[in-house]
Amino acid sequence: MNQDRDCDNCRHDWALNLNARDVKVCEIICNSGSPVGFNEIRRRTGIHQEVLSRILRRLVFSGNIEKVKSKYDRCCSSSQ
Numbered sequence: 460m461n462q463d464r465d466c467d468n469c470r471h472d473w474a475l476n477l478n479a480r481d482v483k484v485c486e487i488i489c490n491s492g493s494p495v496g497f498n499e500i501r502r503r504t505g506i507h508q509e510v511l512s513r514i515l516r517r518l519v520f521s522g523n524i525e526k527v528k529s530k531y532d533r534c535c536s537s538s539q
Contacts, residue, residue, distance in 0.1 A: 480506055484514050485523055494530035 477485065483504055488495050501511050515531060518524045525534045 480504070480510070481514055481518065484511065485518060488518075488524050488531050489533040491533075494527050494532040496530045500531065 484500060484506070487500055487503055497508075497511070497515070500506075500515070501508055504511065506514070515524070515526075519526055519531075522534055524531050526532075
């Protein structure tokens with residue numbers, strides 16, 4: 460069963476249902492003090508690179524994270 464949930468750090472006006480892997484990736488990026496590289500995210504999550512690439516693309520497209528100089532950073536502000 461797929462249990463979707465929201466990332467506590469990446470809430471927006473519209474509901475974005477994230478699965479457990481999406482949330483894990485989002486939390487790593489949002490809780491980091493600086494942009495995080497692909498290999499670092501892959502190492503910390505253990506997610507296969509093809510799956511991780513799709514997750515990151517989806518999170519960037521939805522506006523939850525942004526790609527900055529080949530690393531990933533949060534877009535959300537703490538005031539949301």
